[in-house]
Amino acid sequence: MxxxxxxxxxxxxxxxxxxxxxxxxxxxxxxxxxxxxxxxxxxxxxxxxxxxxxxxxxxxxxxxxxxxxxxxxxxxxxxxxxxxxxxxxxxxxxxxxxxxxxxxxxxxxxxxxxxxxxxxxxxxxxWSMVMAYDNGKLARAPSSWADFWNVADFPGKRGLRKGAKYTLEIALLADGVKPEQLYEVLGTAEGVSRAFAKLDQIKGNIQWWEAGAQPAQWLIAGDVVMSAAYNGRIASAQKEGMKLSIVWPQSLYxxxxxxxxxxxxxxxxxxxxxxxxxxxxxxxxxxxxxxxxxxxxxxxxxxxxxxxxxxxxxxxxxAGARAVDAGFWVDHGEELEQRFNAWAAR
Known part of the structure; x- marks a missing residue:
């Protein structure tokens, strides 16, 4: 044929x-x-x-x-x-x-x-970037990125990916920005400064991860009380019997x-x-x-x-998730990653 x-x-x-x-x-x-x-x-x-x-x-x-x-x-x-x-x-x-x-x-x-x-x-x-936690190590379950920032009620270290992408979005969500307005805000100089100001609030409580396997490992070991994580990594740990939970609202897919x-x-x-x-x-x-x-x-x-x-x-x-705006990161990723690296090194 x-x-x-x-x-x-x-x-x-x-x-x-x-x-x-x-x-x-x-x-x-x-x-x-x-x-x-x-x-x-x-x-x-x-x-x-x-x-x-x-x-x-x-x-x-x-x-x-x-x-x-x-x-x-x-x-x-x-x-x-x-x-x-x-x-x-x-x-x-x-x-x-x-x-x-x-x-x-x-x-x-x-x-x-x-x-x-x-x-x-x-x-x-x-796939999604989600918040994960060990439900056996917290008095109550967190339900939003605002809880991630609440070190008074949830004392301990937090895990975040070492990079601007996802981390800046998470900071703005924690600061009350609605998911549908996320990239509109992040696309302004004021929005970027707002995200870094939010990160300043918990900088001393952050444990930065660079490999996808680290959040689950750190949660299981008790090194962090909650962490941003790839959903597949957490699901794999759950399959192995680890008592980890995922917060789906405000996830980034x-x-x-x-x-x-x-x-x-x-x-x-x-x-x-x-x-x-x-x-x-x-x-x-x-x-x-x-x-x-x-x-x-x-x-x-x-x-x-x-x-x-x-x-x-x-x-x-x-329902409560936000798609990552790939076009935004193609246009602005390099400058934001440079600013993030300078901020993280301080």
């Missing part, structure tokens, strides 16, 4: 089309490795291979755009699909590193979490995306794979393996309530 005909058929017929092919076509899919890649292998890579639509050759990288840019610049693209974080998706799209995608290939946009379909990418999952590298000769197959990985059933398997939120709303209905409760895209958890 010719590639032009194959591109025109809906994904449901890909198996039929591929059945008349001599051999499945290879598709190089690059992601971030670790537990996420293991979950992707079970949910997406192996089932896609079994469908006969193509054969995933899986690899991993650290998310750097430089490798992708080098391929595109020389016109020799050896990667087809890459997992990218939201700021890199915007940068890569603007720089012409990713193919424009046809949103009609992936289903009804209304069935996807807002912000998870874009011209250059389709989100594969959503961010999607990770599939993108197609510019110039790949396998664009049609790449879109087939992304469509396959965007179905409720495959996303259900992924979220059962690792507690990141599916982007297709129907996937949640397939999951047990106990699993849904751990996911950023569950309706109750998403």
């Amino acid at each position: 010719s590639r032009s005909l194959r591109c025109c058929v809906p994904f449901a017929l890909v198996l039929l089309c591929s059945a008349v092919s001599a051999a499945p076509q290879n598709l190089t899919v690059i992601s971030f490795g670790g537990a996420t890649k293991q979950a992707q292998d079970k949910a997406y890579f192996q089932p896609f291979n079994a469908s006969g639509a193509g054969r995933v050759v899986a690899g991993e990288y650290n998310g750097e755009l430089s490798k992708i840019k080098a391929m595109v610049d020389v016109g020799h693209t050896s990667w087809d699909v890459v997992e990218v974080e939201s700021p890199e998706l915007l940068r890569g799209c603007d720089e012409g590193l990713f193919e424009r995608l046809d949103p009609a290939r992936f289903g009804d946009p209304a069935q996807f979490v807002p912000g998870t379909l874009s011209e250059c990418g389709v989100a594969t999952y959503v 961010d999607p990770e995306y599939w993108a197609v590298v510019k110039g790949t000769p396998n664009k049609a197959l790449a879109e087939d794979f992304i469509a396959f990985a965007s179905q409720p059933q495959t996303q259900k398997v992924f979220s059962e393996e690792i507690p990141y939120g599916p982007v297709h709303r129907e996937a949640l209905k397939l999951l047990p309530a106990t699993v849904q409760q751990q996911l950023p895209t569950a309706e109750a958890n998403l």
Whole structure:
């Protein structure tokens, strides 16, 4: 079957089309490795291979755009699909590193979490920066970032990520800024100063973390009484029997995306794979393996309530959350990180 005909058929017929092919076509899919890649292998890579639509050759990288840019610049693209974080998706799209995608290939946009379909990418999952605490070490449960700042009622160290991103948002939320106004405020000089002034209030109580595993470790050891943390890390600790809890209101959520590298000769197959990985059933398997939120709303209905409760895209958890504004950090990240580093060093 010719590639032009194959591109025109809906994904449901890909198996039929591929059945008349001599051999499945290879598709190089690059992601971030670790537990996420293991979950992707079970949910997406192996089932896609079994469908006969193509054969995933899986690899991993650290998310750097430089490798992708080098391929595109020389016109020799050896990667087809890459997992990218939201700021890199915007940068890569603007720089012409990713193919424009046809949103009609992936289903009804209304069935996807807002912000998870874009011209250059389709989100594969959503993670959140949340507040976590050990419910066995506090007299009462905290319920907001304002409680995080309340060292009188919750004495002890607090864990925060060592960087401007997420930390400045958290400071403004603690200072009473509404989630929907967060980046409007942070986009002003007065708003930035307000965030740093808020951080000044508890600077002596902050224990800065740089690795995602540290918050859970510190909470379990009693080194901190509460911490900002990646929801997946806390869920993993809970699975191991640790009595840690998550505060979902005012959490900050961010999607990770599939993108197609510019110039790949396998664009049609790449879109087939992304469509396959965007179905409720495959996303259900992924979220059962690792507690990141599916982007297709129907996937949640397939999951047990106990699993849904751990996911950023569950309706109750998403209700009080705020999406991280990737465009804001692309535009202002460098200057704010420099100011944060100078502030932290004082």
